[in-house]
Amino acid sequence: MFLNETQEEVRSTTRSFVNDVVRPAAEALDREERFPAEIYDEMGKLGLFGIAVPEELGGPGFDTLTYAVVMEELSRGYACVADQCGLVELISTLLVRHGTPEQRKMLPDVMAMKRKVAYCITEPEAGTDVSGIRTTAVRDGDGWVLNGGKIWIHNAPVADTGFVLARTDKEAGNRGMSIFIVDLHAKGVERGPKEHKMGQRASQVGALDFQDVRLGPDALLGEMNRGFHMMLSVLDKGRVGIAALAVGIAQAGLEAAVDYAGTRKQFCKHISEFQGVQWLLADMAKDIEAARLLVYSAAMKIDRGLDATRACSMAKCFAGDIAVARTADAVQVFGGSGYIRGFEVERLYRDAKITQIYEGTNQIQRMIIARELLRKGASA
Amino acid sequence: MKILVPVKRVVDYNVRVRVRPDGSGVELSNVKMSMNPFDEIALEEAVRLKEKGVATEVVVVSIGVPQVKDTLRTALAMGADRTILVHATDDVNQDIEPLAIAKILAKIVDAEKPQLVIAGKQAIDNDMNATGQMLAAALGWGQGTYASAVEIDEGAVLVTREVDGGLQTLRLKLPAVVTTDLRLNQPRYVALPAIMKARKKTIEEIDLAALGVDSAPRLTVLSTVEPAKRQAGVKVHSVDELISKLKNEAGVL
Ligand SMILES: Cc1cc2nc3c(=O)[nH]c(=O)nc-3n(C[C@H](O)[C@H](O)[C@H](O)COP(=O)(O)OP(=O)(O)OC[C@H]3O[C@@H](n4cnc5c(N)ncnc54)[C@H](O)[C@@H]3O)c2cc1C
Numbered sequence: 001m002f003l004n005e006t007q008e009e010v011r012s013t014t015r016s017f018v019n020d021v022v023r024p025a026a027e028a029l030d031r032e033e034r035f036p037a038e039i040y041d042e043m044g045k046l047g048l049f050g051i052a053v054p055e056e057l058g059g060p061g062f063d064t065l066t067y068a069v070v071m072e073e074l075s076r077g078y079a080c081v082a083d084q085c086g087l088v089e090l091i092s093t094l095l096v097r098h099g100t101p102e103q104r105k106m107l108p109d110v111m112a113m114k115r116k117v118a119y120c121i122t123e124p125e126a127g128t129d130v131s132g133i134r135t136t137a138v139r140d141g142d143g144w145v146l147n148g149g150k151i152w153i154h155n156a157p158v159a160d161t162g163f164v165l166a167r168t169d170k171e172a173g174n175r176g177m178s179i180f181i182v183d184l185h186a187k188g189v190e191r192g193p194k195e196h197k198m199g200q201r202a203s204q205v206g207a208l209d210f211q212d213v214r215l216g217p218d219a220l221l222g223e224m225n226r227g228f229h230m231m232l233s234v235l236d237k238g239r240v241g242i243a244a245l246a247v248g249i250a251q252a253g254l255e256a257a258v259d260y261a262g263t264r265k266q267f268c269k270h271i272s273e274f275q276g277v278q279w280l281l282a283d284m285a286k287d288i289e290a291a292r293l294l295v296y297s298a299a300m301k302i303d304r305g306l307d308a309t310r311a312c313s314m315a316k317c318f319a320g321d322i323a324v325a326r327t328a329d330a331v332q333v334f335g336g337s338g339y340i341r342g343f344e345v346e347r348l349y350r351d352a353k354i355t356q357i358y359e360g361t362n363q364i365q366r367m368i369i370a371r372e373l374l375r376k377g378a379s380a
Numbered sequence: 381m382k383i384l385v386p387v388k389r390v391v392d393y394n395v396r397v398r399v400r401p402d403g404s405g406v407e408l409s410n411v412k413m414s415m416n417p418f419d420e421i422a423l424e425e426a427v428r429l430k431e432k433g434v435a436t437e438v439v440v441v442s443i444g445v446p447q448v449k450d451t452l453r454t455a456l457a458m459g460a461d462r463t464i465l466v467h468a469t470d471d472v473n474q475d476i477e478p479l480a481i482a483k484i485l486a487k488i489v490d491a492e493k494p495q496l497v498i499a500g501k502q503a504i505d506n507d508m509n510a511t512g513q514m515l516a517a518a519l520g521w522g523q524g525t526y527a528s529a530v531e532i533d534e535g536a537v538l539v540t541r542e543v544d545g546g547l548q549t550l551r552l553k554l555p556a557v558v559t560t561d562l563r564l565n566q567p568r569y570v571a572l573p574a575i576m577k578a579r580k581k582t583i584e585e586i587d588l589a590a591l592g593v594d595s596a597p598r599l600t601v602l603s604t605v606e607p608a609k610r611q612a613g614v615k616v617h618s619v620d621e622l623i624s625k626l627k628n629e630a631g632v633l
Contacts (some may be wrong), residue, residue, distance in 0.1 A: 005450050005453070006575060006576070006579060008450075009450070009453065009454060009457070009570070009575050010572060010575060012414065013569055013570040013572075013575070016569060017569045045571065046569055046570075046571045046572060047571045047572030047573045047574075048572060051572065055573070055576065059573070060572040060573040060575070060576045061576055062572065062576070070572075
């Protein structure tokens with residue numbers, strides 16, 4: 001109803017790919033914690049990476065709403081696959097907005113997943129509070145020398161290129177950080193082991209260590225000392241993406257629960273005939289629809305150039321919270337089976353939890369919503 | 381070689397079809413519609429022949445309501461070079477019968493002069509399985525139905541057909557009509573950039589009236605009903621009881 005024909009078509013083509021290729025693979029990918037290179041290869045060919053990259057730079061040039069639709073559909077199949085799409089979207093948005101013509105030349109490889117990227121912000125002492133980063137890039141001739149360490153970086157064990165936030169001016173706080181494009185095969189780059197996670201286990205997450213890594217003059221992305229602000233400028237879009245990813249997880253749980261309730265029998269009846277189960281399903285459906293509408297509304301605000309900060313935080317926070325609560329309900333509908341490995345809802349519940357943590361924790365989203373309310377007033 | 385592919389917009393195969401309360405047909409308003417899956421296979425085959433350098437142009441035609449344009453855009457995104465919409469009605473509930481469709485397609489064939497028509501063997505809405513055959517008759521061309529393999533060979537098309545007891549291969553002189561079965565190919569997923577590019581191509585539009593075809597219905601739908609609900613099974617307590625029921629009640633022994 002909210003989508004135009006093009007967005008509907010993107011949704012239906014993504015959905016058939018996901019139904020045939022992604023969703024059937026999710027169980028094994030979770031069990032084996034494996035990087036699904038073959039799926040990413042195919043997604044690259046279908047144009048499912050770099051959704052908003054303009055046509056003149058080789059992308060499909062879609063808007064944020066279309067991106068959100070793709071994220072929900074991919075995540076309905078498997079959240080890790082959507083998270084990879086979200087990661088490439090952020091990196092390609094940064095390249096399109098701030099990259100030099102030379103730097104943008106990597107876009108086709110990034111969008112084909114021939115060059116795997118990582119977005120490297122978090123450090124042991126700097127999680128929510130990004131201003132605490134200790135990684136430094138110090139001027140050296142016409143380039144820089146990079147020292148420091150990042151943790152919990154998606155793709156770190158496999159990536160070719162890192163987009164690394166580093167301090168370039170010790171005194172200048174948030175105005176003293178810059179983003180560097182770093183060859184992760186270069187001398188001085190060490191990769192930590194792959195982390196074993198509660199959910200989204202096919203995503204390869206780990207640490208990166210930089211010791212006297214030499215960066216050339218073309219390594220700087222955008223303006224010097226503006227890294228923090230560049231990062232903030234893609235946050236809204238990142239949050240819409242993660243919100244849509246959360247909706248996709250919850251939607252998969254709802255579908256599984258409705259199917260199961262219509263086949264499982266107890267007391268000689270389908271459990272769907274018991275009001276106790278019906279109310280679980282009804283609450284799942286209404287929260288998921290509400291979250292989806294928050295996502296659409298936030299995405300449309302971005303597309304229309306309106307102030308979207310509050311809307312994006314509301315979408316991210318609400319969608320993450322209901323993804324956890326409603327996949328827990330899906331487990332409940334399945335009873336004991338829902339707690340057993342191999343049943344989709346068991347995985348969905350684990351996959352959902354991180355959506356309350358990454359891309360800004362839900363505490364921080366509430367803080368932002370409140371700050372916006374108190375600054376700009378309560379009207380919609 | 382030019383290939384013409386007729387496609388129909390039908391209720392999406394994932395939709396649970398419901399009968400309209402007055403029994404005049406099935407619910408078609410506010411229902412997700414998409415390209416008939418057999419027609420997707422036909423278009424995929426045509427596009428592959430073009431990619432192999434065997435065909436030079438793929439033209440897709442559809443007959444129906446203005447909303448058919450959505451389906452034609454999908455066809456463009458899948459690789460069709462041109463698309464034609466024949467405006468036949470504004471009523472989404474009006475189905476145009478195979479005979480009329482065949483006559484309209486024959487007019488399009490006269491104008492476009494393709495060497496090959498590849499059509500779906502049937503549309504999944506009414507399962508008529510008639511249009512391709514009627515078109516071949518109207519044109520006086522050879523026909524190869526239920527194709528599971530198609531190969532072009534010096535002015536002819538080799539069509540492998542799935543028949544009872546095995547595979548039959550026909551050699552048809554071109555021009556010819558081929559209708560596709562499920563196992564001919566696996567249609568591609570449409571790539572996102574192709575969707576965007578397809579939006580910029582135009583869809584040629586023709587009014588049915590301009591073709592001078594008599595499309596008046598010859599069939600009358602008397603009623604449409606839901607399939608009968610499956611009865612619950614019975615549990616038997618012994619093999620003897622089973623055999624007796626199979627003999628006396630089911631009458632299969
Ligand atoms: C699977 C996974 C993938 C990740 N991928 C990446 C990646 O690709 N790149 C990257 O840079 N990072 C990545 N991260 C890191 C992620 O962004 C951080 O974990 C997140 O920002 C939170 O930081 P933290 O873990 O240090 O928690 P902390 O900041 O230590 O927070 C701990 C708790 O305190 C709360 N808290 C903190 N500050 C406040 C406050 N002011 N008011 C109220 N509550 C507060 C938080 O909400 C949280 O509940 C990833 C993490 C995981 C687990």
